[in-house]
Amino acid sequence: DGGITQSPKYLFRKEGQNVTLSCEQNLNHDAMYWYRQDPGQGLRLIYYSQIVNDFQKGDIAEGYSVSREKKESFPLTVTSAQKNPTAFYLCASIIAVGGNQPQHFGDGTRLSIL
């Protein structure tokens, strides 16, 4: 079955450490997104990418970085500059940017601080 795979499911970060969250999709979707979810705040957009080798900052990009070297993959790095990284991170994709397509979501990665 096609879908989005996020790994790992749980991740722990030490002070000063960068960590990378994986997101892989086999839906042949063009656009991919990273969201951060905190209790009571809904989902906030970190980065998105419409095509390979191109990505744009979302509303809360500071302290995060991404790459899009392959259509299927959109890894998110949480850098040491992100001072409050504890959250649930969700990756999503859509077939093409346009606004009327629903997003497909992975099952998330929960990041905590050691």
Added chain:
Amino acid sequence: AQSVTQLDSHVSVSEGTPVLLRCNYSSSYSPSLFWYVQHPNKGLQLLLKYTSAATLVKGINGFEAEFKKSETSFHLTKPSAHMSDAAEYFCVVSDRSGTYKYIFGTGTRLKVLA
């Protein structure tokens, strides 16, 4: 600018009684609207979407929503709640101007009492 307001952060219903989760939106363009469900530590699953076809939209698991332009509302309903409906529900709006943005409400947690 687009925005979405979910009017209740928590809703409790008894099993077998109707469910009403309220969502109001604001959009400069003709909006596309979505409802998603999220179970604990899982990604978001699409329940239904409105993209300017019929104003009454039927979704999965017996849910439906009615788009009311005059009230700028897109409330989610279900005639009879089941224990498995207990989850968090998100209303999402996007515009059709070709931008990437999907704006999420802050969520409504539905509790179903036996």
